[in-house]
Amino acid sequence: MSSASTSALAGADASTMACVDDARLRRIVRDHQDFVWRSLRRMGVAESATEDATQQVFLVLSRKLADVSADSERSFLFGTVVRVASDARRAQARRREVHGAEVEDRPDESPSAEAIVDEKKARAMLDEILHSMSEDLRAVFVLFEIEEVQASEIAELLGIPAGTVASRLRRAREHFHSAANRLKRTTRHP
């Protein structure tokens, strides 16, 4: 085979790989964008910052795409979500220090019962509860209670034993019930 033919084949291979990567990225975005978005929100990223954070997560994935197997995409994404969300929370905290208390995504002090049906307010309450959890508990709670990921998969996603998942979930639930009860008591009824 001539060197020209060899180089042509190499070029075709590179081109094919680029197409494959593009197709894979598109599929991953299609399959996991909502998951990443929700996870970032539940892990404490403000709504206004979530689109940028989502892009950061997928940019990290795109750079490591060759190293991420198909069955570990969600695990990789969630691990990146946790790191990106942590950075975002710190940035939000700095902004609060500079500009005072952030009102975005905070529930009303005493929302009416009808307000519960307001998705945004309900999510804000949920996020307020999650905000008061430690990151470890929060990650397990979000994956299990919001994303309904099985405990065994959570163990794989987070790289922790199944028993640790169960104990963290138990403590997270206790925290959630307690905080939800407090919120309910302070909710203004008509």
Next chain:
Amino acid sequence: MNPEPLTPLVKQEDDPFEHALLRAGQRERAPRGSDRRLLAALGVGGGGALAAVVTSYTSKVGGKGVLATVAVSIAAIVAGSWAISPSHDAPEPTTMNVGPPAEVAPSAPAPATDGKVETLPSTRVEDLPSSSQPAPRPAGKVGSPIPATTAAASAAVSADDAPSLAREVALIQGARAALARGEANEALRTLDVHDREFPNGTLRPESRVLRIETLVRAGGEQNVARANVLGDAFLAEHRSGPQARRVRAVLGRVQ
């Protein structure tokens, strides 16, 4: 004994207040249009990337008339670049009657020739206009997310630009069609016209990539050398994204 499987709270008969909170969290979705911006930020599928900008733009202007046509055409051009690209579907030309490339500045008129061409018009790297306008692919800044708040704004194009865009689209489409027919000289002439009329045009990056592809397909030592020089210059400015990948793939055939 197996432990009792855990059940999410939303599937248990429990507190409706807690259910409301959890269900609200579950129902949240990424906003509409964010997937296109995300793909654009990732530089995935040039057509999709530009289409994100174009779609955003057309949604601002109502997507009517020539603007909508231009928008669709641009998206089709860039998206189609993979399909038409010689690195994919089009067969390599077996013979090309081309001579050594001539160094033609963008401001110089295209050589009026009919039929056979003795020289391949091309543009010197040093004459390439610096990209003072944003590239059509918003992911030009490597590794940086496109701010959600500015993604739509980046697509803001004056309605007065529509005729120019239409002309750019026509020229790039013409060049690509010529290349698909194996008429490299015609493709290069058309690209020269494009670059002369739109030195900072919206489709300037596409023109540069297409020129590199055309030179490679034309073959010959000098054309390939010129493609490498232009490719290096392009990759120095655009290190990632679909166009950079195209350039690498095309140059990979001749290295």
